[in-house]
Amino acid sequence: MSQRVVEPRDAAGVATALQSAAAQNLAVIVRGGGTKSADRSAAVLLSTTRLTEGIDHVAGDLVATVPAGLTLDAVNSVLCRAGQWLPLDPPRSSRATIGGIIATNDSGPRRHRFGTPRDLIIGIEIALVNGRTAKAGGRVVKNVAGYDLSKLLCGSLGSLAVVTSATFKLSPVAAHSQTLVATVSDIRRLGLLARAIAELPVAPTAIELQSPPHRLLIRFETTEQAAARQSELVRAVCIERGAACTIVSGQPEADAWHAHESRVFSGAGTIVKLAVLPTDVAAILDRIATIVTERRLEHAIIGRAALGIVLLRLGGTLEAQAAIITELRREASGRGGSAVLSSAPPELLHNIGRWGPATDAMPLMRAVKQQFDPLNTLNPGVGAWEP
């Protein structure tokens, strides 16, 4: 049976398509830029790429409403004309759509300062499987009227409803940007250096770790003077701890960050996202280094050092990957964290599961899913709560 593809132009169109699919008990996969969709076939593919009408940017309020089908880069290129931007830097932002970024609550290095889509979203419009559209939140930053469905939709992987547009609070574009790159000889030093820097009276927009080679990238986006002063403080600490430092800005800086992202997001292999307490980052890196060196596997690591988020791209045989990930999962869970497969081949997913151990909130999640999508029309099987 061939897959039906629908490309609605507006929210009402999305709602109608969903209702029709539900009425015929068809499963629907929702796809934006295709940067994250799991490779699964379903009866209906609903593309959001035509939901591109109308960015409403109110610069005086530092707020913008954007349609779900636009890419993040497209949105920001419009917003920055007024000196503002949506301060997110998830991978593949030239192809990832707003809707997809919301559905996966995706973020990048600047999560350190600005948070995730969930932290920036203030309003949402969704299309539901009952054929209706609904709004929650609003266009003002301060709003506690009703339930905050925008937060619920962030990271819901398109399993509850389809996001058709969203309103975000923005940030002014900084006058100046520069990044300090600190290189250490040993991965075990990375975590400790990151902790030392996080305690300084500086306000970087990112503190990223990278390996191999073992580096920290600390980004400052502020006035030139303030960036220079803060960089100096950080540089002093780095040198004290035996790290070699360089400072880049302009194109070399952009290139460095692009290369940083590519380490994990280009290239073959499975991507694992580990989440632990910031004080456990050093231990996790240590573990990874030990295991991976033992087996001599191709790998790359990036991460938000001060937040406890570590992204690992792993090569090697599926067997080897399974063994390593299982061990890392045990390590992370033991420390109250998680190890989730961001991107992996179906056999691996089937073998060790995407999410890790279930929590006591899963029944409640199933109840919420049941309320929004009783026939399991939308992106079936994506949720961590799926049995």
Next chain:
Amino acid sequence: MSTSSPSFASLAPLAPLIDKCVHCGFCLPTCPSYLVLGQEMDSPRGRIYAMKAGVDGRTTMNAGMVGHFDTCLGCMACETACPSGVRYAPLIEETRAAIEHHHRRPLGEQIFRRLLFWLLPHPGRLRRLAKPLALVNVLRRFPGLLALMPFRLRNLVALAPEATRARAAKDTPESTPATGAKRLRVGFVTGCVQRVFFGHVNDATVRVLSAEGCDVVAPAHQGCCGALALHAGRDDEARTFARELIRVFEAANVDAIVVNAAGCGSSMKSYGDLFRNDPDWADRARTFAAKVRDVTEVLSGLGTPQAPRNRMDLRVAYHDACHLGHAQGVRHQPRDLLKTIPGVTLVPVAESDICCGSAGIFNLVQPEMAAKLGQRKASRIAEAQPDIIATTNPGCMLQIGAAFRAAGQDRPIVHVVEILDASIRAVDL
């Protein structure tokens, strides 16, 4: 809106004060009874709400309500915290008076209270207690024996002052001239418990006042100021004491009337309110009240110290007595005075705005709650690691002393003037 029941009728004229409360709750975290019990009825906001309900005729005074009013320490921390300027003091005093007049307490409690008020406001009777008290003090050394006693009795033993310091005779001299240049002529209220069991504090007070240029007049025949009675709702009794005291000091013709017990000072400053319904005495009471000063206020107000201070290397934890800090708003003066002594370090105490649990006769009639508050206060003071604790109220001294003993520690607790006195005379404390 029905008419108020007889027990709330006397509160009805105070309705405008009650209505000032906007129910914001800022008083809750500062109220010792709310901190201990965690229930709305035992908070200033809850009590005022109950008063309003009573005045509006929605409820009558019952034993439960009395209980919630009884847990109020009268510490006035709520007045300090209230952004709307609610005057809680007259409200709780009137309520307590209403309870005294209209509510029958259980017999045992009635007897106990009558005993307290037969004894405490009468220095003569207190003096005769000195010898039997020595036995009570001895009992403290036998915790095994104490454990066998009912809680109330055990509590009394724990709180009892040291008999060894009790004064059989030798009151404060009626007149003490200023040393050196005379700056002020002051009357001195010698107190009741203070006079008998803390006579050394009175001596130190007179010495320091004199050293700082005050002629001190301490009329021999003065009696109680009525504070304990007033704070327990025995308003008629309080007025009787007050009238006597006012007469005594009117005759003395002084610039200021100095008191070294915070509870007494706060009561005396509110004599105007106490006699608001008495046209004969209202003015006299107000005139008297306007002259009342705590000893730390007077000394601090004199300006540059006249008597040179000798060095004392001490870490001092100053404890704000509620009736000085909250009720009278006197906080920096005692601290300023201590800072005039070279070598003294004032160590800050956390939760300084929370009552130690003494609160007049509170620790005698509400021993469980008072004990909890005492423990809390002792812990906070201990955390500051002081060498010595200084305060301005005999009740606090007894309460905090008992709390430290209960924790197996003993800390020296003195009145602020005792430290000043020791510094001026270059003696050890």
Next chain:
Amino acid sequence: MNHPFLQGLAHIVRPDGLFTDASDLLTYESDALVHLRATPDAVVLPRTAAQVQEIVKLCRREGVPFVARGHGTGLSGGALPVKNGIVIGLSRMNRILEVDIPNLRAVVEPGVTNLEITKHVAPFGCYYAPDPSSQVVCSIGGNIAENSGGAHCLKYGFTVHHVLGVEAVLPDGELVHLGGPVLDTPGLDLLGVLVGSEGTLAIVTKATVRLLRRPEKVSTLLAGFRSIDAAGEAVSAIIANGIVPAAVEMMDRLTIEAAEAAVHPNFPKTDAVLIVELDGPESEVDELFAVVESLCQTCGAITMEVAKDQAQRERIWKGRKAAFAAMGRVSPNYYVQDGVVPRTKLPEVLRRIRELEARSGLRIGNVFHAGDGNLHPLICYDEAVPGQAEHAEHVAGEILTYCIEAGGAITGEHGVGMDKRSYMAQMFGADDLDAMQRVRCAFDPSGSCNPGKVFPTPRLCGEVPGPYRPHPVERAGLAERF
């Protein structure tokens, strides 16, 4: 309320956690929104999560609705008792359980006050960011229910940005953990929807909160302006210059007077004051603060005071934070409203409020978070004058309509509670409310958890069709039903 039920409650919270005396119950009949009152049938004060679970299970068995309450400081009637229901007070669950400074986290019970957290971690140079004006007494549980903000939410966000995880009792008595000390717990962000749900979805029994390190420098400016408009222009100019202050607060003449009388902050006697605060690394703050000062000058500030030390800074903020309660000094009663307008629409809405003030004959003071457009009009009235209380309520409602018309919100911080239910339908359509209520049905199908709040009409949870599970073959798209 039947005797076995009360006995059951008494047993759970023995020896002293149940209250049924009429005179006790009346003190729980309202929160800080005093014109709304309802007497509960009983009040229970548990000390542990296990006790809360037992209470909720008992309520469920007996079909008794319940309302959770912190320290009763809410301004929308969120803790207003429900007829034939009980109040579950969390005031005795007030311990700080864990402080993890290296990871900047703390675990607290719901009855802990907002300020207590900051006080507790202050010795480590840390603090808890959301700072509602009632922070000295409002509970964390209450903050979570209302998604409380405070003056510094312009830069730092709200409670939802500072709570990482909760332990909560669901309306069926089950204990769940949403979120946690580690970020990105797998699954739906139920924590994100719980925060701000006004106690209608669950009862929080523990919260893991995020701490921040005190910024290196804080600079606070108190500027007096000739008019609200001039002050508003200064704010627009600051934003237009790409500066996001940590806080921007505005007060008008009436509220300045009240605050002065209450706490003597020594504010200038002008028609408007602006409090602007910047914080962060010293190098950044110094540079940007100079820009802010010059912008205020350009926009016609008559007076400018820069806080020289912590004491001065505290004095300035005390004036702002006491503003509501201080209104009690200039008026026998007042009704504080809470609406939001896009900042760019502030001047227009304030003008409409001024006109309304003249028409209505009631004085209206204005305090607001100028940075995010959250207004708090304080409508003065005297309840002793017949009909004036209702008039004030009516005026408050009209202001909310102005907010909605300007594209704003009916509540920025105080919540909908009971007070603004009727305005929900003006701000949201039927489909919008229906979508939100689906969440409620998932958490509380029996409708026993703080019923009657937030939504004007409850949704019948039984409307959901039975669970249909398509065959996996269908789901894979390999077969299709006709």
